[in-house]
Structure formats: structure tokens, C-alpha cells
Amino acid sequence: MLTTTAPALAxxxxxxxxxAIAAGDTAAADALYRRYWPDLQRVCLRVTRCPDDAADAAQDAMLATLxxxxxxxADTLNLPAYLKVAARRAALDRVAQRNRTRAFADHEQGALPDPRGDAQDRAESADRTARVHAALRELPQRQREALIRAAWHGQxxxxxxEAMGLNCNATSQLLHRARRGLAARLG
Structure with missing residues (x-):
């Protein structure tokens, strides 16, 4: 394992x-951690709204990135953007995990409604689904593809x-436009 002095890495x-990290330099990993940790924690806190979950999510994002x-x-990577996406994804995973835990606890206490629902709930759900599919069909093809890959396939x-032959910044912008377009179409 390689090591470099911390002042040189700052x-x-x-x-x-x-x-350096790819070559196994632990001091470089530490420098990266120190440089980006505060930003990762802020991104995660905005999503989770819980300092403990934010710290855990930021840690998950940093480890996944490392x-x-x-x-x-290294030459084409936009590291701050990559880390921000990793942090947002880890924070969303924490929120989903928290929601699953809460739902399980509610179920244990008998607080959940009948999962079959009533006819009106099913009809409203079918109507929402139809509206979303119609709005998706109105999006430009590349926006639709990016949104489906993110939302349905979890990419x-x-x-x-990589799948669409774009860089990460262009993909993030494409997803942003797709989400904004979908929201506008759904009113």
C-alpha cells in the first residue's frame, strides 16, 4: 500500500x-474524505432531514465511491458531481429504509389498512398510473429513456x-429536464 504525506495531498x-487512490494510496483516500465530507453530509442532510441518517448516508456514499x-x-471524471450523485442516492436509500422500518412497525401494531384497498382507491391508482404513462409518452425519447432507466430500473x-453514451453532467441535465417536463405535464 502506498502512502503520501498529508500536506502534499492537501x-x-x-x-x-x-x-493515487486507484494505486492504493491510503493518505490520498483520507485527503479525499477530508476535502468532500462536509459537502456530502450537507447533501445527505437536505434529503434525509436527520443528522444521524445524513452521516450514515454520507459514509455510504464515500465508501461506494472509494x-x-x-x-x-480520472481524466474525465467530475469528482464533485459524482460524489453529489452518490450522496443523494445513499440518502434516498436511507430514507427508503427508514420508511420500510416504519411501515413494518406500523404493521406490527396493526396500524396499516387492508392492503387490498377498496374499489375507489384502486380506481384512483389506475387513473394516476394512466396519467403518468400518458405524460411519459409526451416526453422526448431520450428524456423518457433516461427517466425510465432511473425510476424503473434503479440505475x-x-x-x-454509460448506457446512453453521455457524460455524467449531460445525463444529470437530461434527467432534470425529464423530471421537470413530467411534472409540468402532470400539472
Whole structure:
């Protein structure tokens, strides 16, 4: 395992840090952690609205990124954007996990309604589904494809970017336009 002095890494640009981390430099990983931890925690806190969940999600995002860095191209990687997407995804996973835990606790206490629902609930759900599908069909093809990959297939921005032949920034913008367009069509 390689090590570099911490003061030398403090002034190192992101590309050099990514290369050093890929080569096994633990001091570079520490420098990356120190540089981006506050930003990751802020992103996660905005999503989770819980400091403990935000810290856990930021940690998950950093670890996932450190595991994935050796596979990524340091010259084309926009590290701050990549980390922000990883943080948002980890925070959303924490919120979903918290909601599942809450639903389970409610079920244990008998607080959940009958899962079959009544006829009116099913009709309203079918109507919503039809409206969403109609609004999706109105989106431009590339926006629709990106949104479906993200929402239905659970792909993250780097996966969508690779599949669609785009970079991460272009993919993030495409998803933003798709979500905004879908929201406008749904009123």
C-alpha cells in the first residue's frame, strides 16, 4: 500500500487524488474524505432531514465511491458531481429504509389498512398510473429513456450515462429536464 504525506495531498487536484487512490494510496483516500465530507453530509442532510441518517448516508456514499474509483477514468471524471450523485442516492436509500422500518412497525401494531384497498382507491391508482404513462409518452425519447432507466430500473447517473453514451453532467441535465417536463405535464 502506498502512502503520501498529508500536506502534499492537501494541494493535490482531484485527478491526482483519484489516480493515487486507484494505486492504493491510503493518505490520498483520507485527503479525499477530508476535502468532500462536509459537502456530502450537507447533501445527505437536505434529503434525509436527520443528522444521524445524513452521516450514515454520507459514509455510504464515500465508501461506494472509494470502491468504484479504480474503475473510473480520472481524466474525465467530475469528482464533485459524482460524489453529489452518490450522496443523494445513499440518502434516498436511507430514507427508503427508514420508511420500510416504519411501515413494518406500523404493521406490527396493526396500524396499516387492508392492503387490498377498496374499489375507489384502486380506481384512483389506475387513473394516476394512466396519467403518468400518458405524460411519459409526451416526453422526448431520450428524456423518457433516461427517466425510465432511473425510476424503473434503479440505475444511477453513471450507469445511465454509460448506457446512453453521455457524460455524467449531460445525463444529470437530461434527467432534470425529464423530471421537470413530467411534472409540468402532470400539472
Amino acid at each position: 494541494a493535490t487536484d482531484d485527478r491526482a487524488l483519484v489516480r 470502491r468504484r474509483l479504480p474503475e473510473l477514468d 444511477d447517473v453513471p450507469e445511465i450515462a
